[in-house]
Amino acid sequence: MAKLNDSDKTSSGFWVTQEAPIEAANPVATPQAEAPDILRCAYMELVVTDLAASREFYVDVLGLYVTEEDEEAIYLRSTEEFIHHNLVLRKGPVAAVAAFSYRVRTPEDLDRAVAFYTELGCEVRRSEQGFVKGIGDSVRVVDPLGFPYEFFYQTDHVERLAWRYDLQKPGELVRLDHFNQVTPDVPRAVRHYQDLGFRVTEDIQDNEGTVYAAWLRRKPTVHDTAATGGDGPRMHHVAFATHEKHNILAICDKLGALRLSDHIERGPGRHGVSNAFYLYLRDPDGHRVEIYTQDYYTGDPDNPVVTWDVHDNQRRDWWGNPVVPSWYTDASLVLDLDGKPQPVVARTDSSEMAVTIGADGFSYTREGDETKGFKLGETL
Amino acid sequence: MAKLNDSDKTSSGFWVTQEAPIEAANPVATPQAEAPDILRCAYMELVVTDLAASREFYVDVLGLYVTEEDEEAIYLRSTEEFIHHNLVLRKGPVAAVAAFSYRVRTPEDLDRAVAFYTELGCEVRRSEQGFVKGIGDSVRVVDPLGFPYEFFYQTDHVERLAWRYDLQKPGELVRLDHFNQVTPDVPRAVRHYQDLGFRVTEDIQDNEGTVYAAWLRRKPTVHDTAATGGDGPRMHHVAFATHEKHNILAICDKLGALRLSDHIERGPGRHGVSNAFYLYLRDPDGHRVEIYTQDYYTGDPDNPVVTWDVHDNQRRDWWGNPVVPSWYTDASLVLDLDGKPQPVVARTDSSEMAVTIGADGFSYTREGDETKGFKLGETL
Amino acid sequence: MAKLNDSDKTSSGFWVTQEAPIEAANPVATPQAEAPDILRCAYMELVVTDLAASREFYVDVLGLYVTEEDEEAIYLRSTEEFIHHNLVLRKGPVAAVAAFSYRVRTPEDLDRAVAFYTELGCEVRRSEQGFVKGIGDSVRVVDPLGFPYEFFYQTDHVERLAWRYDLQKPGELVRLDHFNQVTPDVPRAVRHYQDLGFRVTEDIQDNEGTVYAAWLRRKPTVHDTAATGGDGPRMHHVAFATHEKHNILAICDKLGALRLSDHIERGPGRHGVSNAFYLYLRDPDGHRVEIYTQDYYTGDPDNPVVTWDVHDNQRRDWWGNPVVPSWYTDASLVLDLDGKPQPVVARTDSSEMAVTIGADGFSYTREGDETKGFKLGETL
Amino acid sequence: MAKLNDSDKTSSGFWVTQEAPIEAANPVATPQAEAPDILRCAYMELVVTDLAASREFYVDVLGLYVTEEDEEAIYLRSTEEFIHHNLVLRKGPVAAVAAFSYRVRTPEDLDRAVAFYTELGCEVRRSEQGFVKGIGDSVRVVDPLGFPYEFFYQTDHVERLAWRYDLQKPGELVRLDHFNQVTPDVPRAVRHYQDLGFRVTEDIQDNEGTVYAAWLRRKPTVHDTAATGGDGPRMHHVAFATHEKHNILAICDKLGALRLSDHIERGPGRHGVSNAFYLYLRDPDGHRVEIYTQDYYTGDPDNPVVTWDVHDNQRRDWWGNPVVPSWYTDASLVLDLDGKPQPVVARTDSSEMAVTIGADGFSYTREGDETKGFKLGETL
Structure with missing residues (x-):
């Protein structure tokens, strides 16, 4: 937000601007070759x-x-x-x-x-x-x-x-919605994926200009993939869409009935970013699967880019419910073309978890009204 | 369906094929100029x-x-x-x-x-x-x-x-979804709008090759506009989307509470075509407004075109509820650039209403099981 | 409403009064014996x-x-x-x-x-x-x-x-909700069922005091049974409850998918009477089954009795959608204790269908604004 | 469960039995006078x-x-x-x-x-x-x-x-559903409220026979009030019902939009006890309000009493999401008839929070599969 004007701040507490060229300290070269469509x-x-x-x-x-x-x-x-x-x-x-x-x-x-x-x-x-x-x-x-x-x-x-x-079942999954990738340097990733033809729809930043995550799309939804800051390359999650919110609740209910509720990692809840209703599950290997519904149309070239303050406690969950630490730290390995795991490189920028919770972090519900504890009575 | 193969028939009772060039008896010329995007x-x-x-x-x-x-x-x-x-x-x-x-x-x-x-x-x-x-x-x-x-x-x-x-209200309208145009010659309209860059997603035909309606899209939903066979040029409806089905029901409930239920013309119901949940209202001037939710992604170039038999009683309402005659006959005038109403030209092809209901028409719930009456106990 | 005061009319268009003794021309005797609880x-x-x-x-x-x-x-x-x-x-x-x-x-x-x-x-x-x-x-x-x-x-x-x-399935039926009985003389039925311990929650009347139907409860919902005026004794329907409205829509969607949509007789819709969301199906023998959700608590002894004008077009469907004639005329036989069908006695009071539609009937959306046709563009 | 038979255990992981006389160490006397109805x-x-x-x-x-x-x-x-x-x-x-x-x-x-x-x-x-x-x-x-x-x-x-x-609003509250009272000695409370005419519908126990909470009803829902073990007398919450689950989600969404998400204390989620969908809010004074929907009918005299193991991690939230500590510890003072706060007496029995989380507690998702951490990746 260092670069963001107060006049771009919306009544909902985030900023909107037009997509701009990304500066990256160590950019991937932009090919002369045309990107695939x-x-x-x-x-x-x-x-x-x-x-x-x-x-x-x-x-x-x-x-x-x-x-x-x-x-x-x-x-x-x-x-x-x-x-x-x-x-x-x-x-x-x-x-x-x-x-x-x-x-x-x-x-x-x-x-x-x-x-x-x-x-x-x-x-x-x-x-x-x-x-x-x-x-x-x-x-x-x-x-x-x-x-x-x-x-x-x-x-x-x-x-x-x-x-x-x-x-159909009560928790019917109707579409593949998006991927989410963990990578140490988010601006470097965004810049490269823009070269590949992706458009930025939303991101999370701080006042110093650190970018914690960004959402990128080809089809006109909030994303086809996202770059989440962390040790990488790793896969954060793959997401399927339902038609309605009750379909997502039904998945939770069924997991409870099967005594598999420990597969629920986070949610259900409403995202700030994307405005979608969500749930995160972990599969038997720990691969993370998101169930997701009702984001918004982003297909116009001048679609406003939404920027969230990393300290806004409603950015990841609009209801201010806490993000469990594993959601920040765990992710799946990715393989090279011979099937060998890619080495994981540590993120050197600030971590979103560190700057928002714990001794050195903070989050607010109302900007200027900074409170350590997330919400009434919470003592995470 | 004259041109459709049995092998293209789905387990849901309609046909899927790839979009093909449309033959029109009296086609609009294809311009040399590139269409706007x-x-x-x-x-x-x-x-x-x-x-x-x-x-x-x-x-x-x-x-x-x-x-x-x-x-x-x-x-x-x-x-x-x-x-x-x-x-x-x-x-x-x-x-x-x-x-x-x-x-x-x-x-x-x-x-x-x-x-x-x-x-x-x-x-x-x-x-x-x-x-x-x-x-x-x-x-x-x-x-x-x-x-x-x-x-x-x-x-x-x-x-x-x-x-x-x-x-937000219980019946929140979140997006403009599509237009729908009434025109006498549907294949002529489709061919022209393909020239303008539209893609066909669904249509309604009969065995003789008469086309009663077609749906056309630019954004990857079932349509941005549709060509409905009838006396035209007229406007059939403009449609807004809600997030969930209960939002549409809430609009009906509110109209009842305001003693304005006579603004409800047809529905709510589930469309066969588009698979969306729908409601048709008439505004104070009689302009028709559709409220619509949950069709499907159509953005791939080889997206299968869905063709419905005009006699399939579930094509317009998946639950077989009857289409009120006014829905077929009424539509709004359109203006020329000076604001004068365009003259309306009569459709000469068979009308969908005539071939499906009344003395000369028929509809079936199960193909081969042709019944005049729409459904049990109905005597429209 | 002959007997009803304007001061009892609600802002929703019906009347509320306290339950009163019913006069019946040919009453069933009130037993000395205590009724079963x-x-x-x-x-x-x-x-x-x-x-x-x-x-x-x-x-x-x-x-x-x-x-x-x-x-x-x-x-x-x-x-x-x-x-x-x-x-x-x-x-x-x-x-x-x-x-x-x-x-x-x-x-x-x-x-x-x-x-x-x-x-x-x-x-x-x-x-x-x-x-x-x-x-x-x-x-x-x-x-x-x-x-x-x-x-x-x-x-x-x-x-x-x-x-x-x-x-669970998308259309889960969670409870039996009520029965509905067809009987020629509604006040006679109501009076007798009051003797059996039932309480009246709602009814439909006209200005002349004819009662067309009444709803009766033991558990604190709108009804355990109802008396619907018509040739009887016959069974009008048996009703099961779902939790939410989308569950009822899902039943319609499934019937469509199975090409059994002709089992849908009426609805889905919102009742005026009971304020519940409803759907009427016919089983393979023609027995009518209602799917029903979200009426209101009626358990207080002074629960207001709701009276609807038979000419109020929102009484049976709050959205003013027409009641199909079969819904008024068809019903199931009932058996005596030896398994023989009970003879059916014709109703002699006015029929609700006759007074509301057709040449001699009328319905209004707004009282005082009497229109023959039900709603815009409808020509039933 | 010490007193419960394996044969009473259901396929959902709790026990059902018939309501039995409660033994309390220090019972309130049973009056000769008839209780009010x-x-x-x-x-x-x-x-x-x-x-x-x-x-x-x-x-x-x-x-x-x-x-x-x-x-x-x-x-x-x-x-x-x-x-x-x-x-x-x-x-x-x-x-x-x-x-x-x-x-x-x-x-x-x-x-x-x-x-x-x-x-x-x-x-x-x-x-x-x-x-x-x-x-x-x-x-x-x-x-x-x-x-x-x-x-x-x-x-x-x-x-x-x-x-x-x-x-109506998207988060419409349609009924008052129940109260919930905090009291040190749950069996003593239950026994007394049975004398007042209440019936037990569910409770939470451990193998040693300690009762942590019990639910009591007059109208045929899961409760009109509940006795929650803790320092008391205090008021745990008052609950209002919505018709559907999305109404509860809408309240969360609205609180987010108003930047009042810190009023959300716990949930939304699905209760194990009562099977209802829930949300807990705190009002400006810290009074707790529950929003609640879709429990079940309990009006038969032999309605099965449901008993949950205090160590069952799905008893309070069917999805295994953690109960925030404030939910266990905070409650509102109650007044005497002169408006002075009643003194609060400490619970001496084990506390539900202590036996389920932390160094001396444990919870399981699947009985016999006892894990300290609640669920995958959680580190509360």
């Missing part, structure tokens, strides 16, 4: 250590639909999806993410992806048969931030089950 | 005969927010909007639509709009100050189908009230 | 002609829980029930109601029931083993209005599934 | 230190309806109420509860109340004009547990606003 986040490939346990969680509890499965992998989709899958669960020795996969507009965008990342000196592999079932010609790279990114256009079409209300 | 339907300018009565309906009952108003016009927006308005109510002698207004991606798209429509021989006017408050440089045309279309990029930004829950 | 409507025994088809409807579609079943009968309960069942489906030659069954406070209330109905000259049978599984000592009678009533206290306890969210 | 909890009289601040909270934020107000007191009611009020806010020097007021069935029950408490040696006062506006002949006592209890029958009737949807 990304449509949306399309699927995540997750390595899980116990395929049966993961199936129970994602299929029996969360109710994702199995498009195809074998002894090594399960291909899952959400209710309204017509491409082959939104999630691949693959059996492996170490719980991690094998790919953040984006769909591009045309087959030719794969050539653009190859050129773009080759110019950046990244490892690039292309497979005409695809790296997973149901997906054709694909490009996988380790991006400059260390994340395994995939791009594809060709995919098998499957039936969109949106009208199959006879199959 | 439309972002989304942005606002409608409605002429109303009693501004105070319309204000009561749209502001006091429906709860739209007043951005600005004077004795001649009221500028209204929905909760999540950041552009100046989504609806202009302008006092005038004849209830009608003065403009279907679309936002384009760049200022340069206005030049493209001028070239595109000039080549088509349409009347084209451009105003650097804009035709209404809050909107800058704009192009207005009477399009080849007789509709007053507007294109603009520049607009005043206003506060997005998405986080202002202190202002 | 009824707790609540507890279950209905329905005779169905195709047990498999009924099972599919009540278990597979509506999701009631099977407590027990054999080749002759299925015993079903709702989610929050702890007694053996709320519905018995029994195979038989003629679709009809075998029993409206009420639970009483103590075993001794069965003796009171015997004395009460014996004094009235009714046929009375008692079975220590009960007439159906899961229910012990019971009394069955043909009441003075011709309805087969049952009273019991002893019942097997089963697990209340309220916390078993893992079993 | 209580209908329901009717209103609470709260002393607040800043009437304007309290009005803002209860009227502007929570939306209760003002029946009447003057400089000393504000009389508030919920949407569906027809008696004069459900809450009195009275200006005073010390924030406290002046009365827990119950409505009785008949005027004669006031004589019974006088006799009942006189026999118990309690201070008893009767006022024919009532102690507050809108209420007639009333009896106030300091009950044997030190709580100021009131009984009344006569009250002014006001309009039930249930149909006035034009007045």
Whole structure:
């Protein structure tokens, strides 16, 4: 907010400005090559250590639909999806993410992806048969931030089950909504992803200009991915959308009935950032899954960028409910193209958890009315 | 469905195919000029005969927010909007639509709009100050189908009230969702709007290849506008979105409490087409307003086109509840650029109402199980 | 309303008064014997002609829980029930109601029931083993209005599934709410059921004092049963409650997905009477089932009685949506204690359908603003 | 559970038994006099230190309806109420509860109340004009547990606003649901309130037979009041009901928008006990208010009593979310009949907080799978 004017502050306590070029101390080069035209986040490939346990969680509890499965992998989709899958669960020795996969507009965008990342000196592999079932010609790279990114256009079409209300559960997951990546240097990540064609919709900063997190979109929602400041590259979460808020509450109720409530890590609650209603779960391997509903349209080029003060106690939860420490500290490893875990580099900027809670941090409900304790009677 | 294969029929009773070139008997020419890049339907300018009565309906009952108003016009927006308005109510002698207004991606798209429509021989006017408050440089045309279309990029930004829950009502309208246009020749309209850059998402046909209606989108929802077969050019409805279904029910409850339930024309119900939950109201001038929630993402280039059989009794209402005749027959006049009502041309193709109800029509709940009466005990 | 004062009219358009003694032209005698202390409507025994088809409807579609079943009968309960069942489906030659069954406070209330109905000259049978599984000592009678009533206290306890969210469906039915009986002379019925201990909560009248329907309760909701004017004795419907309105919408959505939407007869909508949200279905034999949620507490002795004008178009549907004629005319036969259908006696008072629609009837949305057509554009 | 059989354990992890006589070490005597017949909890009289601040909270934020107000007191009611009020806010020097007021069935029950408490040696006062506006002949006592209890029958009737949807807010409070009292010796309290005619619906115990809390009802919901173990007599909370869960979420959203989120103490969440959806707020004086929806019918005499293990981490929150310590420790003072705060007596039995969290406590999600930390990643 150092750079933000009082006149840009809204009646809701955050700032809105137009997206501006990002300065990064150690920027990734901007390629001459044109970026591939990304449509949306399309699927995540997750390595899980116990395929049966993961199936129970994602299929029996969360109710994702199995498009195809074998002894090594399960291909899952959400209710309204017509491409082959939104999630691949693959059996492996170490719980991690094998790919953040984006769909591009045309087959030719794969050539653009190859050129773009080759110019950046990244490892690039292309497979005409695809790296997973149901997906054709694909490009996988380790991006400059260390994340395994995939791009594809060709995919098998499957039936969109949106009208199959006879199959629905109270906690129906209807769409893949977004990814969230942990990375040490948020401005560096944002700058690079802008080069890849992403637009910033919201971020969290402090008065000194430290950026703690930023949200980035291709499709006109608040995000297709986000950069969360922390030791990385790691995967913070993958998010599925429901239609209504009660669907999210129903997932909690069901976990309680199954005596699996310890899979609930944080929420349900209302986000400040994105204005969405949310819930965070942890799967049997500890991979974090968000359930999310009702953010807003962001598709206009001059869509206002929302900036939150890191000390605003309603930024992460609009109701001021505390963020559990694990939510800040835990995340999943990501793999290189040979399936080996990427080394994790420590964040050197201030951590959001440190500046908001504990001895050296503070949060406020009303700016200028700074209180250590979060809320009445709370003693975390 | 004459052209549709049984193998394309889904388990929900409709067909899915890829969008194909449309044949029209009397097509509008395809311009050489590039079409403007439309972002989304942005606002409608409605002429109303009693501004105070319309204000009561749209502001006091429906709860739209007043951005600005004077004795001649009221500028209204929905909760999540950041552009100046989504609806202009302008006092005038004849209830009608003065403009279907679309936002384009760049200022340069206005030049493209001028070239595109000039080549088509349409009347084209451009105003650097804009035709209404809050909107800058704009192009207005009477399009080849007789509709007053507007294109603009520049607009005043206003506060997005998405986080202002202190202002919200039980029936909160959060976004403008779409327009719907009545036109005699649906394939002719679809072909032209494809030239303008729209994509087809769903349509209603019969075995003989008659097309009764089609849905067209720019933003990745089911539609920004639709072509409904009937005497035209006329405006069928303008639609606003809520977050949840109970918000729509709350509007009905409030109309009952105000003893204004006769403003409810049809619904609430679940659409077959679009899978959205809906309600149709009539404003004090008889302009039709839809309240709508929860359709699906359509942004991929190969998004499957859904085709419904006109005789499928669940196409318009998934629950098989009857469509009231006025919904088929009534619509609002549209104006030319001088403010005079456009003449209405009769549809010559079969009418959807005639082929589905009454002596010569039929509808089925289960294909092959054709019954005249809509549903158990109904005697409409 | 002939007898109602303007000062009793509420801002919502109905009247409230204190419950008063009912005058009936041909009253049932008031017994000297004390009435049994009824707790609540507890279950209905329905005779169905195709047990498999009924099972599919009540278990597979509506999701009631099977407590027990054999080749002759299925015993079903709702989610929050702890007694053996709320519905018995029994195979038989003629679709009809075998029993409206009420639970009483103590075993001794069965003796009171015997004395009460014996004094009235009714046929009375008692079975220590009960007439159906899961229910012990019971009394069955043909009441003075011709309805087969049952009273019991002893019942097997089963697990209340309220916390078993893992079993729940989007349209979960959580409680049996009420019965509804069709009878020619409503004041005569009301007077008799007051003698049996019921309290009136709402009714529909006209200026001449004709009573078209009345709602009667033991538990503190709007009703355990209702008397609907028409040819009788017949059963109008049995009603189950959901927690929320979206649960009712989900039932409609599911029926659509199963291509069973012709089971929807009326609604969903908001009642004027009771203020509840509702839906009426017809089962495979045509028995009517209501799904109902969110009426109000009525347990105080001076609870205001709500009286609706029969011409108020919002009395049956607060949104003014039309009542389909079958809803007025169709109802299920009821059986005597030997299983033979009771003869049906025609109503001689005015019929609600005749006075509100058609050539001789009228309805208003705003009193004094009488319009024949129900609502804008409607031409029923 | 020492006394509970394994065969009584349900598939949801709690026990059900029939209500049994309670043993208390130091019981209150059972009067010979008949207890008054209580209908329901009717209103609470709260002393607040800043009437304007309290009005803002209860009227502007929570939306209760003002029946009447003057400089000393504000009389508030919920949407569906027809008696004069459900809450009195009275200006005073010390924030406290002046009365827990119950409505009785008949005027004669006031004589019974006088006799009942006189026999118990309690201070008893009767006022024919009532102690507050809108209420007639009333009896106030300091009950044997030190709580100021009131009984009344006569009250002014006001309009039930249930149909006035034009007045409703997204977080509409429709009914007063219950009180909750803090008292050192729970079995002693339960035994006494059973003498007063209350029935137990649920409780929390441990293996040693210590009772931590119990829920007691007159109307057929889970409670009209509850006894929570702790230093007392104090008032734990007063609870209002909404129709649906989203109404409760809307209250949180509104508090966020008003930057008053620090009024949220705990929740929203799903209770284990009662199965209701809940939220706890603190008013400007720190009085705790619960918002509550969707418990179950309890009106049968043999309604199963639900017993929860104090170590079951889902008993207080079905999703296993932690109870904030203030919720266990904070409560409001109660006044004697002269308006002086009652002295608070310390609980000597184990405290629920101590046995479930911290060094000497433990909680489990799955019995036999005892873990100190509540849930994945939590470090409270």
